[in-house]
Amino acid sequence: MTCRNEERHTVARPTIEDIARRVGVSKGAVSFALNGRPGVSEATRARILKAAEEMNWRPHTAARALGGARAGAVGLVIARPARTLGVEPFFAQLLSGLQAGLSAQSVALELLVVEDTEAEIEVYRRWASEHRVDGFIMVDLQVKDPRVEIVESLDVPAVVLGGPGRHGSLPSVWADDREAMLSIVDYLAALGHRRIAHVAGLPAFQHTQRRMRALRDSARRLGLADVVSLPTDFSDAEGATTTRMLLSRPGRPTAIVYDSDLMAVAGLGVAAEMGVAVPGELSIVAFDDSVLTRIVHPALTALSRDTFALGTEVAEVLLGIIGDPGLRRDHRTPTPRLVVRESTGAPPLAG
């Protein structure tokens, strides 16, 4: 007598063995049927699927993983102080996109925030050796990145978000930061700006370096003498102090480009506090777009990219190489587009 009544006794989860017994076939046949692989007739397959459905069967992931199969999850480890992460709309958007891409194959995302790269590497080691995940997503590619070699040696599929270049044999998904920075500078120069400052991110990050180089090259090409990049740690605090410093020195810039939307908003706050009119006396551009740039007043001109789509693409690439480790290749995503809002305009005449 099966105790199907849901009084209080939760019915034990059915296994493929239960299904096999009920349908009158072997465990193996059930496994074939449920996984859509040859070895059973269509008639039997249908009966098995029907029984599985009726009994509300679900695979036991641990059992699957044990057989050497997939873990059904991929890992994302982020090495940033929790506070910084807290307000980066970028990551949240990326996360959503990743999950959208992963859930198509009902793969879960295992997320961990750690303090530094060392801890991050330790997590890669642990998760790989525990078979907890089928692959990794690596973000914040560094200039000389110790993670690349280690993840390669772990022999676990992985995708790097960022590049191009310097990520070893790992495939990457990247957007052209250089091209994007050039478009910003061209736009500002066309408005008449000649003193442009760049409040950059962590100099250890590859994309920071690439943006700084692009700005320098661009300045040379356009003959702008007074152009400077100042590194920060991406925090609102450093974004604010750097802005304050820039605005209080003589011959202050007429335009500032921020490497993140958060720092741009912080910079806008400083300008308001110091009584510097935006965009009258100062133009502000954010190198990243999100709700943040739109809710402040004036709304910020920003480099907009579809972070959600970026996440989806990363997920797809990773699932691809998990399925077939052969197809490692880099994927270039559309170059971010500059969305002009209210924070940019011609420089003051005196400038």
Added chain:
Amino acid sequence: MTCRNEERHTVARPTIEDIARRVGVSKGAVSFALNGRPGVSEATRARILKAAEEMNWRPHTAARALGGARAGAVGLVIARPARTLGVEPFFAQLLSGLQAGLSAQSVALELLVVEDTEAEIEVYRRWASEHRVDGFIMVDLQVKDPRVEIVESLDVPAVVLGGPGRHGSLPSVWADDREAMLSIVDYLAALGHRRIAHVAGLPAFQHTQRRMRALRDSARRLGLADVVSLPTDFSDAEGATTTRMLLSRPGRPTAIVYDSDLMAVAGLGVAAEMGVAVPGELSIVAFDDSVLTRIVHPALTALSRDTFALGTEVAEVLLGIIGDPGLRRDHRTPTPRLVVRESTGAPPLAG
């Protein structure tokens, strides 16, 4: 041809059997030793631990979970449109706290963002039946919450963030929203405000209801006639339109309380756009604190709570009931404290 044994020759992960062979004992003995349970002498235990260490052994989580043991992960499912989540500093902070608490017992956090409650419930069902997690964390408690009954029936440990009340037999971690709202109204009334508006969140959420009720009660007690709560969907867009509506009608409020920091910032933007001085003509209070409230100008007066600590506490409570399902009890956290910054002041004289 498997590319498993190439020149690099990744050493196969050692199993307890390998350790057993090397030390010259049985698998069982190794298991006992590694899990710190009786059944082996101290001398043997030491030898086994040493060998495990030398061989760099790590438990295979799937194998453990299969034996009916823990999955080593807990689940957090958030049902909000991805875009909204993107900028809620609250969740990011909470996440960090959760992970800090969980990593103490090296439990992972499985995170999933879904579109609606129905999908959320489906995920609970699936994860529970797949033994993917050992417990759940439920956020955004609703007024009549269908999730409570279902999670109870799944017979999986779970903690509710929010309350008190209406979460069935599930333990909850909660802060006193009512008390907090009273403190805000008292503060504003003391400044002289009599027309106070409340841009609330989703009315389906219990905390929204509790705040609205607190405001109403408080208004009656203080004899304020012109007090109103307007529900929104928590998005910056509705926060902005609601603000615009409030500010453009005759007898507009002299103070607005926003249910989230994001909406407060959006409201501040609208005020700036409409030329309403803050705090000269309008005081703004955010019912949640984060970097956002500090980077804008003027910085916003906000209700500050330690979201990180909240996350840690939730994690601890959940791990507690996973370990011992007996100790279900509610945990009250400190009432949020009002941090006065630059966005509040006395109402205009005419008001």
Added chain:
DNA sequence: CCCGTTCACTAGAGCGGTTTAGTAACCGGT
């Protein structure tokens, strides 16, 4: 000296899947 206990440890049965080797039936071609 014998019996009962405790101790340290072994053997092996699961856990729920996947996968391989094996088998019996059937089919078409000569």
Added chain:
DNA sequence: ACCGGTTACTAAACCGCTCTAGTGAACGGG
């Protein structure tokens, strides 16, 4: 009628770990 090949299925090994039942030795009490 015979052969080779395919199809549909079964039985059982296997993944790595946990945990129970069992074993032999040492020990202590009567």
